[in-house]
Amino acid sequence: METIDLLKFFNISIDSEDSEVEKSYNIIKQKLKNSREQSELLENYNKISTKEKRYLYLLTSTKGFQEISELDKEIISRPNYIGPRQWLELL
Amino acid sequence: MIKDKMKIKKNLTLENFLSSEPGSLEYITYRSELKQHLKDPGILERSDRTSEQLRKEARTVMDAFEAVTNGMYNPVVFASLELLPEDSILSLWKELIFAIHAFYDKNYSEMENRLNKIDNKASLSVFKTLLLQLSGKSQAKSPNNKQKLFIDNIIKDRSFIRSVISEIIESLEYDMEELFLETANLMLQDLNRNYKEPAYKFAIWSIETASKYKYSPTELVTTCKKLFGNTLAYRLTAIALETEEPDISLLFWMQSLISRLKSRDLTLDETGAYFTVMSRIAGEIQTSQDKFYLESLNGLIDNMKYELKNKFPKVSCNTEKYNNPFDILISLSTNYSSLEENRNRLAALETENTSNNPATSNKDLTNISVEISKISSNKPIQLSLFD
Numbered sequence: 001m002e003t004i005d006l007l008k009f010f011n012i013s014i015d016s017e018d019s020e021v022e023k024s025y026n027i028i029k030q031k032l033k034n035s036r037e038q039s040e041l042l043e044n045y046n047k048i049s050t051k052e053k054r055y056l057y058l059l060t061s062t063k064g065f066q067e068i069s070e071l072d073k074e075i076i077s078r079p080n081y082i083g084p085r086q087w088l089e090l091l
Numbered sequence: 092m093i094k095d096k097m098k099i100k101k102n103l104t105l106e107n108f109l110s111s112e113p114g115s116l117e118y119i120t121y122r123s124e125l126k127q128h129l130k131d132p133g134i135l136e137r138s139d140r141t142s143e144q145l146r147k148e149a150r151t152v153m154d155a156f157e158a159v160t161n162g163m164y165n166p167v168v169f170a171s172l173e174l175l176p177e178d179s180i181l182s183l184w185k186e187l188i189f190a191i192h193a194f195y196d197k198n199y200s201e202m203e204n205r206l207n208k209i210d211n212k213a214s215l216s217v218f219k220t221l222l223l224q225l226s227g228k229s230q231a232k233s234p235n236n237k238q239k240l241f242i243d244n245i246i247k248d249r250s251f252i253r254s255v256i257s258e259i260i261e262s263l264e265y266d267m268e269e270l271f272l273e274t275a276n277l278m279l280q281d282l283n284r285n286y287k288e289p290a291y292k293f294a295i296w297s298i299e300t301a302s303k304y305k306y307s308p309t310e311l312v313t314t315c316k317k318l319f320g321n322t323l324a325y326r327l328t329a330i331a332l333e334t335e336e337p338d339i340s341l342l343f344w345m346q347s348l349i350s351r352l353k354s355r356d357l358t359l360d361e362t363g364a365y366f367t368v369m370s371r372i373a374g375e376i377q378t379s380q381d382k383f384y385l386e387s388l389n390g391l392i393d394n395m396k397y398e399l400k401n402k403f404p405k406v407s408c409n410t411e412k413y414n415n416p417f418d419i420l421i422s423l424s425t426n427y428s429s430l431e432e433n434r435n436r437l438a439a440l441e442t443e444n445t446s447n448n449p450a451t452s453n454k455d456l457t458n459i460s461v462e463i464s465k466i467s468s469n470k471p472i473q474l475s476l477f478d
Contacts, residue, residue, distance in 0.1 A: 013166040052429055055364035064295025064331060068256055071296070074289050075252050079195060079225065079245045081162035081285055087191075090217055090241055091130040 006044060006057070014054050021049055104128065109140045126180045127213045132156075135180070148175055152184045159191045162287060183208070187215050190222060199226050252278075268306045275301075276314050283318045290318070291327055298331035322350040333372070338379060341372045341420075345391045352398035359403060363428030370424035373417040374436050388416045399427070418444075 007013060010024045025045045032038050048054045065071055108121035135141050135149035155172045158165040169192075175185045190205035206219045221238060223229040225245060234242060255278050262271035275297040282290035294315050301308035308328070315324035329343035348365040351357050379385055396408050406426055410419045421440055424433040 007166065013170055015167075050360075050429070051358075052360040052363045052367075055358075055361040056367055056430075059326065059361075059364050060330070060368060062291055062295065062327065062330060064299055065292050068259055068296065071289060071293055072253060072256050074292075075249050075282075075286060078286065078289075080247050080249075081160060081195070082241075082244045084157050084160045086241060086244060087156075087160055087218070088131065090221075090237060091214055 006048060018050055105134060122180060126183060130214050132181055132184055148179060148181050152181045155188045159188050183213055183215050187218055194222050194226060199228060271306060272310050275311060279314055294327045295331040298328055302332055302335045322347050325350060337372050338376055338384060341369060342387060342391060344369050345395055349395050349398055352402050366424035366427045367430050367433055370421045370433050370436055373420040377417050392416055392419055
């Protein structure tokens with residue numbers, strides 16, 4: 001799971017209070033019945049449960065491509081960002 | 092002429108809304124009309140008659156719109172946007188922004204959920220049709236010229252990237268260092284314009300690959316510094332070199348922290364995170380025979396301690412007990428980090444140092460006898476990069 005996805009998954013930011021992260025963890029946990037999913041959730045929660053851990057996660061989770069072909073897949077299939085002006089021009 | 096009329100109508104609606112009595116029938120009507128047809132949230136921010144609350148909401152929407160259409164993730168703005176109430180004049184803009192975000196994330200079910208909240212008669216519904224078409228969720232209708240250009244720009248052919256990738260593969264196959272570095276450099280600059288995250292991943296890949304092939308990644312690191320700034324460039328380089336050259340990686344982590352220490356917003360939590368990474372690597376390396384490397388490492392430790400004292404004067408960074416620079420880093424990590432793994436690493440180090448094991452007792456690197464012949468003179472990264 002990517003860095004941003006994990007923060008998004010728990011619906012938190014780097015500056016969230018630890019209690020908010022725990023609350024979010026408990027809410028998601030209640031929705032999971034499967035014990036494997038629950039243990040995966042706990043593992044992910046442990047990566048971001050405190051502010052220092054969240055920083056550690058952000059610092060180290062950017063990974064390079066394993067193969068250059070991954071860049072091909074990522075870029076070719078990714079739509080371009082064109083900035084706000086071109087969107088507003090359609091209105 | 093038509094445009095002028097529309098502009099007048101837009102201004103009239105805003106004027107009427109701002110002039111009407113809150114809660115009155117007129118107010119509700121104009122408010123609903125404005126919500127449906129607001130084409131520029133900026134007018135709410137610019138008007139001196141708008142309430143402070145509405146102006147703040149408009150600023151959030153504009154910031155989030157700019158971020159999402161430029162591919163920048165801004166969690167603070169997005170969190171504020173999520174708090175915008177359903178009945179806000181700007182709620183359709185909120186849905187559109189999250190729909191655009193979901194579109195780029197390829198989360199099409201979320202995109203559709205968001206778009207479904209935009210009324211078909213609302214001005215923003217034009218994007219509903221276009222986003223559904225772009226994501227292949229609806230049949231292509233005949234777009235007008237402006238819409239055609241918009242679609243083309245979003246899905247513009249990136250086949251030239253494929254040709255650059257082929258060139259990179261070829262340069263590695265035929266061991267052409269110059270071609271590899273030149274092409275990787277160009278690619279890095281091109282990616283950085285439109286694709287920030289892939290640019291970071293490519294930077295790591297290219298520096299790591301250069302290191303594996305014994306090419307000098309100096310040029311790539313210099314480009315990263317220009318494109319991403321020193322702190323991020325040093326961090327990406329540190330990540331790239333962690334497997335192949337952990338000793339050099341450690342220097343880059345330290346340099347990234349030093350660069351961060353000079354900025355105002357660095358917290359103790361982030362400093363602690365840096366120390367955890369550095370302490371892990373230091374614990375794995377433990378020793379080095381390379382005189383030049385040790386000089387660089389000690390120099391960076393002194394520099395880092397100076398910056399740490401300035402930034403966090405209440406935290407002790409006394410390391411007199413240790414001479415080995417790797418031990419100094421492990422020891423410092425317990426002062427700045429609250430994570431248990433750092434305390435465990437220091438405890439293990441102390442146990443090791445007091446065990447009188449001849450194999451480990453001679454770790455005082457200030458007395459180390461450096462065999463010049465063993466010094467690697469071919470370090471692929473120039474340490475002068477840190478200047």
